[in-house]
Amino acid sequence: MATEILPTPRGEILPALPGQSPEAIAAWLAEQGEPSFRAKQILEWVWKKKVTSYEQMTNLPAALREKLARSFRLTALTHSKTQGSEDTTRKFLFKLHDGRYVESVLIPANPALYGEKSDRRTLCVSSQVGCAYGCKFCASGLAGFTRNLDASEIAGQVLAAEQIAGERVDSLVFMGMGEPMANFKNLMEAIALITGPETLHLGARHLTISTSGLAPQIRKLADHPQQIRLAISFHGATDEVRSQIMPVNKKYPVAELMDALAHWNSTKKQKLTLEYILIQGVNDGLDQAAILARHARNIGAKVNLIPYNTVDGLVWKRPAISHCRAFQDVLKKAGVTATLRIEKGHDIDAACGQLRLKQETAEGIV
Incomplete structure (x- = not known):
């Protein structure tokens, strides 16, 4: 099920990945210097496979999974x-x-x-x-x-x-x-x-x-x-x-x-x-x-x-x-x-x- 939503060490709540449009994810990937095809993979993990942890996104490089975890919480609730x-x-x-x-x-x-x-x-x-x-x-x-x-x-x-x-x-x-x-x-x-x-x-x-x-x-x-x-x-x-x-x-x-x-x-x-x-x-x-x-x-x-x-x-x-x-x-x-x-x-x-x-x-x- 959905994981607990916790604040970052600075006390802020990260935006939720399920709230990001395909266009927003593509723009974020471009800012990170990541290839655009990763957007489709991320969306599939979130919406189709409904994963509950970034570790489950096995076709993404570990470095990208870490970037995602620092930028977005995986669940909205x-x-x-x-x-x-x-x-x-x-x-x-x-x-x-x-x-x-x-x-x-x-x-x-x-x-x-x-x-x-x-x-x-x-x-x-x-x-x-x-x-x-x-x-x-x-x-x-x-x-x-x-x-x-x-x-x-x-x-x-x-x-x-x-x-x-x-x-x-x-x-x-x-x-x-x-x-x-x-x-x-x-x-x-x-x-x-x-x-x-x-x-x-x-x-x-x-x-x-x-x-x-x-x-x-x-x-x-x-x-x-x-x-x-x-x-x-x-x-x-x-x-x-x-x-x-x-x-x-x-x-x-x-x-x-x-x-x-x-x-x-x-x-x-x-x-x-x-x-x-x-x-x-x-x-x-x-x-x-x-x-x-x-x-x-x-x-x-x-x-x-x-x-x-x-x-x-x-x-x-x-x-x-x-x-x-x-x-x-x-x-x-x-x-x-x-x-x-x-x-x-x-x-x-x-x-x-x-x-x-x-x-x-x-x-x-x-």
Whole structure:
């Protein structure tokens, strides 16, 4: 697994090798007076063979391995804990170089919610330590926002998950801790590493970014050439309901969000997904279902309904499954494709941020 991240004798933390683009590695090799073909070898050791020590890079000269060790740490994060079992949903807790934690969740046989086959292994990836957007039902922001993850820490979750699981991750959803669109630059640098032919080489169509509704960034992503999928954390069909539980709606209300999604449809072929967590007595009224259906039809979106996943310290409750199905039926009768997902990992703190919050609280960090 990933090795522990230690400071240099001068107390500095070296940049992580998994965060270096092929171009950056080539430039570094040129500065060191090393031949350019070594870049391909280094990238293969890091991304394809997933080595955990420089000594394993046996086709590199010892002197070059020493230069690499003095210039880069080999891992962006350290595997701290796993919850779950190999044949079901597993949550990984990763420690970062500054002592903070993030989570990733590996979901086998994920339902075909984002255009993927049902036998694929999907990794839910974090983009920030904590979250500044304060959705009232979410554990990620309970301790507030600490910082953005850099590209190596985002892409490094995928690399580490494959090391731990011993198998390839087939698809990614950026739905873990944080608001991915609020960390747009680092997110896109990480995606370049994840999709690059010399790195993980995972097709962009197997990546889904989830956002709480940052309209300007949605437009920016729509104009990006890669065919990345988009899911919207909607959770309220009207401004009145959505603003109660999602403060971001006050800045980007439903009409502005729908306008940005219309722009998305003008540039992308991928069908949009509206994520809708059903919270008892808050947003689960059948009148909300009817309005949600109209929004979904207007932008040609499918709807993913998720009964609320209980979070320690929050008062929200999940509706009865019979009521969830009634909500789903309203959408279906309106001609909207609607999936009711019974949340996996309910017994392993799988709601985003819970495991991290427990660990940091135990260590006195928060």
